[in-house]
Amino acid sequence: MSEIIISNLLSPVVLFFVLGLIAALVKSDLKFPTALTETLSIFLLIAIGLKGGIELSKYSLEEVYRPVVATIALGSLLPIVVLTLVKTIKLDTKNAIGLAATYGSVSIVTYGAAISFLDHTGVSYEGFMNAMVVLMESPAIIVSLIVLKLLERKEMGKDIYSSQKIAFASPNTSFLDKEVLKEAFFGKSILLLLGALLIGLVTGDTAIPVIQPLFIDLYSSVLILFLLSMGLVAGERLPEVRKHGIKLLLFGIILPIVGGILGVLTGYIIDLSLGGMTLMAVLAASASYIAAPAALRTSVPEANPSIYLGLALGITFPFNLIIGIPLYYQFASWLL
Secondary structure, rough: OOHHHHHOOOHHHHHHHHHHHHHHHOOOOOOOHHHHHHHHHHHHHHHHHHHHHHOOOOHHHHHHHHHHHHHHHHHHHHHHHHHHHHHHOOHHHHHHHHHHHHHHHOOOHHHHHHHHHHHHHOOOOOOHHHHHHHHHHHHHHHHHHHHHHHHHHHHHHOOHHHHHHHHOOOOOOOOOOHHHHHHHOOOHHHHHHHHHHHEEEHHHHHHHHHHHHHHHOOOOOOOHHHHHHHHHHHHHHHHHOOOOOOHHHHHHHHHHHHHHHHHHHHHHOOOOOOOHHHHHHHHHHHOOHHHHHHHHHHHHHOOHHHHHHHHHHHHHHHHHHHHHHHHHHHHHHHHO
């Protein structure tokens, strides 16, 4: 176990993230232009979507329907698990929903780092796992917002079930705001992932000669640059997280471990390989800092970004990158 963690710590991907973290903590003048960070993010989303679509084209529906159903179910369950655990620190409803949506959704960069880890260790994985990233983005956001609506109506003293009927029956009342649904299904990250996935699925292997020079050969190098910029952001967010006490800091480590265990068990139940189980664990353990925050800004503006975004970037992201990924790999190895 210690050898796996040390090997991961010494990989260029992790070391450049640590470099960015140190630069932020010592208040270096190192900065990434916002446009460059945005460009790198778009690159990673397209690259993972394309590779997932091309690999998915090699499988029949019969081979992938179980992973698809399991992934959607896991993504829907995670926010409920998070809300249950968060009760112990008595966080207010809006911020608890913020954590549920953030930790139920996925971090595309953590997933990319996990792929690099598996490639480095020589462990294979099911190609369709890249498609599962897309499927895991939205369920947690939607479930979290539905729970929020139910809680708000309960607090107002209304009957939840009759309120649902009114909401769906009345043309003037909506259970979920259209803007929320639009962000959950057509936000930048999901649109790019899903679009690239469909393009890869339609074109299959014939697309490889076209996309390989940019989206395959340069993937690891672009990931390094992006993680350097994420190190800077994570370092800047750390003071914000510390303001809310040690219990919240611990949740930034507890939540990914719980999610990772659920991910490994899900992968085991649907007969994934060691690499596939590790990636499923990473999907369940990571926290979104693109799709979920964008939806939360629209639908739950009262939720404090320094809590859900600060915890995701300042604590969980570094934990997963340095210790979490090898830990979930070891969990999967023990189970197998």
